Amino acid sequence: MKQLVLRLVFIGFTLLTSAAFASDTSGKMSTELSITGSVVHPLTLTLADLKKMSSEEVRDLPLICQSGANKGHINKLTGIPLKTLLIRAGLLVKHPKDFRKLAFIAYATDNYWVTYSWGEIFNRADGNKVLVYFAKDGKPLDQSEGQFALISSMDTHTGARQVKWLRKIEVRMLQPKTE
């Protein structure tokens, strides 16, 4: 009996600590966002820098995983279009036809990254609906997303290219693979 009680206490303790660790994302927080790679002026932005810029809002956004699972609904996000930040850094290419070869790689602190292309950001009507957001329903983000995050609000599966704990945007011209 005593052994059974001890075992139950042990199992309970293990479950509790693993749940606590699973939800503790404080180590993933990023406090700076850098814009690097093929740019004229590499930038390192803080939350205060982003707040000084003219912000946009996105409303009524479903958060849908790539699997189709519904991960929730967002009422209002406030942030700066990725396009604005890229224009501020200045895309660096040698020839005008090279713009269309650029990829924008968005990295998080947890070894997660996603890609965007010049064409979808700069050559589509909905290009400025890709937002580096820093507030949700008018409140700062909490540690489950970091100080700032990225979302492509017009995507079918909005969760698939959402980047929580965003830390870096790399501008890179893609080259053909040598065969």
Ligand SMILES: Nc1nc2c(c(=O)[nH]1)N[C@H]1C(S)=C(S)[C@@H](COP(=O)(O)O)O[C@H]1N2
């Ligand atoms: N940094 C980071 N952002 C991420 C992910 C991740 O693993 N790391 N997962 C993505 C996925 S697959 C989804 S569906 C959404 C929402 O996931 P959540 O419900 O776990 O927050 O976040 C996206 N953003």
Ligand SMILES: [Mo]
């Ligand atoms: Mo997902």
